Amino acid sequence: MAVKAQNDHQPDTRKRDKRRRIFQSLWAQIAVVAPALILVIAGFVVAYQFVGPPPPDRIVMATGSESGAYHAYGKLYAERFREEGIELVLRSTAGSSENLSLLSDPDADVPVAFMQSGIGEPADHTDLKSLGSLYYEPLWVFVRSDGKPRRLTELSGLRIAVGAEGSGTRSVALALLADNGITDATASLAALDGVTAEAALQAGDIDAAIFVTSATSPRIRALLEAPGIALMNFERADAYVRRNDYLSKVLLPKGTVDLANNLPAEDTVLLAPTATVVFSPELHPALADLLLLTMRDTHRSGGLLEKPGSFPGGNFVTYPLAPVAQRFYDEGPPFLQRYLSFWAANLIDRLKILLLPLLTLLYPLFKILPPTYSWRMRSKVNRWYKELQALDDELRANSISRADATARLDEIEASVEKVSVPAGFAASAYTLRLHIDFLRRKVEEVTRDQDDAAMVG
Template sequence: MRDFFKFFGPIAILLALGFAIASRYINPAPPRQVRIASGAPQGAYAESARRYREILARDGITLEVVTTSGSIENLKLLQAPTGGVDVAFVQGGTAAPDTPGLLSIGSVFIEPLWVFVRDAVPARYVADLAGRRLAVGAEGSGTRVLALQLLRATGIREGPHVLGTGGDEAVQALLKGTVDAAFFVTARPFPQLEPLLRTKQIRLMSFAQADAFAQRFRFLSKVVLPEGRLDLAANIPAADVNLLTPAAALVAR
């Protein structure tokens, strides 16, 4: 999946350069310091923010990277009257496209939804996860928003079995068997998701209804992860996998 960065990386750089150049023509001139909400320190948002910081520094602009829990917190910071941020990464589908006071600069990369299920759970469809213990992502994360949207669309409502667990905590919960399935949204499955991809008792769910989901939720696209794409020698995944993916956007206030 590193191809996502190879493909979208130049676009991200152009966006950052465009932001820096455009700032020269804004009247009145903006401050020489800009704050960007990035997400988790090891995530794709943080990596892109660090690239932006390097590029903007060449133009004399200091970019302060603010670590957050994810897209929902990023949106709150963008809309905060004081102490907020100027720019943020926002996962597609977490905000209305016409949100007052916000401007989408453009999409920077796609970030697929990865749903891992314990092999003992016979789940072919999302609806098959009804009644199972689900780690759907932490509060404030785009993962949680997307997971709940898909679950509700298939008739699964929130309850004690839907847990606000995400990231490394969700990985460990699935490995220990304290949850039956876990949701992750990331453009970079390695290294975080590698233990799940290499554990025989856990499988990556292929969305059998990917086309239907993509038609219902217009911010989603279907992508196919080819057999062996992540590891040719170990043949991971062992078969083609249908994934659903939103796009990460750079949004300014």
């Protein structure tokens, strides 16, 4: 019965020993990996401090009057932003000059705006940058005349509508009129918005009106059809372009506005600023990328005066082109945005800084950990060889008794029995036990030799 109980007890003992070895092996691995893991986590925590904030889900964009092209395009932009989960709030204004004031005011909470080129001085607004030009905005000068006006100097002494206060039309009109010697002293300059100016010109309350608007504007078509009102053909357009780098010379072929009624009736040379998008430092960088994508999708098809693919672009801007826009026009959209949604691409782009600890810590650690683990496992066995070597030296010098040597070997063997290493390093542990047995036999041989010598003596 005792033998049977002993045999029944052996499987439990083997199971406990196996569990102990597994636990000790696992603990040894943790002891090596844990410090490296803590170091890597610390690296990621530090790197995360430099991860930029996510883009806001709401942004305000200054446009223009609610009846103008800026506001109409703003609605298209807002729809695209809505698809990405961002609310683009459109703020209607008097025009580009007011938009410039809003961009320059940090309390206005307007980080981006449509702006006509030629508005403001970049030297006075060094923090503003441009995302590019969108399309031509022709300068239309309509005059009550039966002839064909060709120079602004012909408007001297007349009543002229030059655009509402705060509008881009007014800024450009006043500058070009001044270049031709026409000021408040030589003409009557009325601050009228587009709708009012059209009605006043049709009614004969003013003699001329200046507009900056698209060729598709109903206002332009109505004035081209009106009897007794003529569109100015800029015969000195090249000179204006040389003197004002924000202007372009564009040709409006006859019939472009209306083929059936042949409007205009002859090829007409116009001067044209461009519509641009300008932003302040408060604009989140990721939203600049989304704006560029929206600009491309909205304006690349061209228009009556623009060839497909000619806009948007980095030309004809007043404020310096932002580096992100330059890269966009040179290389196209960022790689991630070509294949991923806006939010996914932005998240990966923001977290790319976390590659730093991955490259500088994780990869080297993966190279170091295997040999470190091997060294640690071998050292658990090799450290006992120092004890065996010291004992062997004492045996050779006959400086230790058999009893003491045997006691030390028993202590070493008992300690080695507790050493647990993975199966891959078990050979070293068993070799150590063979060497302990070797020294044990050597102790017995030395003791036997000493006994024989004593009997002979």
